[in-house]
Amino acid sequence: MGWELHPDLVRDTVEVARLPLCRVGLMNDATYPWLVLSPMLPCLRDFHDVPAAHHGALMDEIGRASRALQAVYAPDKINVAALGNVTPQLHIHVIARSARDPAWAKPVWGVVPARPYAAAALGETVARLRQALAA
Amino acid sequence: MGWELHPDLVRDTVEVARLPLCRVGLMNDATYPWLVLSPMLPCLRDFHDVPAAHHGALMDEIGRASRALQAVYAPDKINVAALGNVTPQLHIHVIARSARDPAWAKPVWGVVPARPYAAAALGETVARLRQALAA
Numbered sequence: 001m002g003w004e005l006h007p008d009l010v011r012d013t014v015e016v017a018r019l020p021l022c023r024v025g026l027m028n029d030a031t032y033p034w035l036v037l038s039p040m041l042p043c044l045r046d047f048h049d050v051p052a053a054h055h056g057a058l059m060d061e062i063g064r065a066s067r068a069l070q071a072v073y074a075p076d077k078i079n080v081a082a083l084g085n086v087t088p089q090l091h092i093h094v095i096a097r098s099a100r101d102p103a104w105a106k107p108v109w110g111v112v113p114a115r116p117y118a119a120a121a122l123g124e125t126v127a128r129l130r131q132a133l134a135a
Numbered sequence: 136m137g138w139e140l141h142p143d144l145v146r147d148t149v150e151v152a153r154l155p156l157c158r159v160g161l162m163n164d165a166t167y168p169w170l171v172l173s174p175m176l177p178c179l180r181d182f183h184d185v186p187a188a189h190h191g192a193l194m195d196e197i198g199r200a201s202r203a204l205q206a207v208y209a210p211d212k213i214n215v216a217a218l219g220n221v222t223p224q225l226h227i228h229v230i231a232r233s234a235r236d237p238a239w240a241k242p243v244w245g246v247v248p249a250r251p252y253a254a255a256a257l258g259e260t261v262a263r264l265r266q267a268l269a270a
Contacts, residue, residue, distance in 0.1 A: 045212075046201060046212070046213045046215075047197060047201065047213065047215040048197060048198035048201040048202065048213065048215075050194075052194070052195075055190065055191060055194040055195075056190060056191070058194070059185075059187070059190035059193070059194065060187075060190075062182060062183060063183035066181060066182065066183040067183065077180075077181070077218075077219060077220055078181045078182065078183065079216070079217070079218045079219075079220070080181075080182040080183075080216065080217045081214070081215065081216035081217070081218065081242075082214070082215045082216070083212075083214045083215075083216065083242055084212060084214075085212055085214070085232060085239065085240035085241070085242075086240050097220060104220065105220035105221050106220070106244060106245055107216075107218055107220075107242050107244050107245075109241060109242050110241055110242075
């Protein structure tokens with residue numbers, strides 16, 4: 001059985017890159033620079049479901065996503081979270097937080113409605129993050 | 136320079152165990168079974184600040200904490216998060232979520248005020264989780 005991205009993430013994210021383990025998506029919410037890492041292995045739900053053989057890649061890719069956000073946005077903090085109470089396929093949020101963002105210092109979920117990127121900004125953001133992930 | 140637990144976590148958590156990398160605390164909030172892992176290395180702020188040499192231990196200990204919560208509480212979901220917008224020392228939340236808890240399906244932060252354990256329940260909870268972590 002292969003891996004397929006959950007329909008919630010197909011709807012809410014735009015693909016930025018595929019790293020060795022994770023598909024990296026950009027959350028289509030211009031309020032926060034927000035990447036979502038989806039390990040491309042079937043049947044994962046919780047963070048600790050990732051097999052030990054993939055732990056190194058997972059940590060490495062969370063680090064790459066975090067450093068890409070830092071390089072592009074110079075945020076005050078990076079938030080990393082695997083919640084999945086709503087979407088039951090493991091995905092890891094990596095979010096660049098600013099002390100001036102509308103949810104600060106709370107977690108981002110549920111504070112303000114998602115604000116989709118304009119088309120040009122979406123393309124530009126994906127391109128910048130793709131380049132930063134490859135650096 | 137050694138590692139010392141941040142005063143916020145001294146105040147909010149009770150020590151359950153020290154694993155090879157992380158001090159494991161129980162959040163003193165009886166609303167949710169909630170462990171907090173603090174890597175005992177100085178000067179860590181973000182999740183990706185953990186040096187690669189410790190990635191294996193970190194993943195292993197997040198897994199141990201998650202499985203201990205599963206063994207004791209049989210939750211519907213485990214939430215894992217490194218936020219740290221308020222407390223600037225790296226700590227990883229590992230929270231057992233139930234579809235009947237007051238924050239479900241949202242993240243737990245800020246939904247209801249922390250409800251400290253009664254003294255006897257606190258001691259019993261720490262003992263059960265300590266045993267589960269050692270299993």
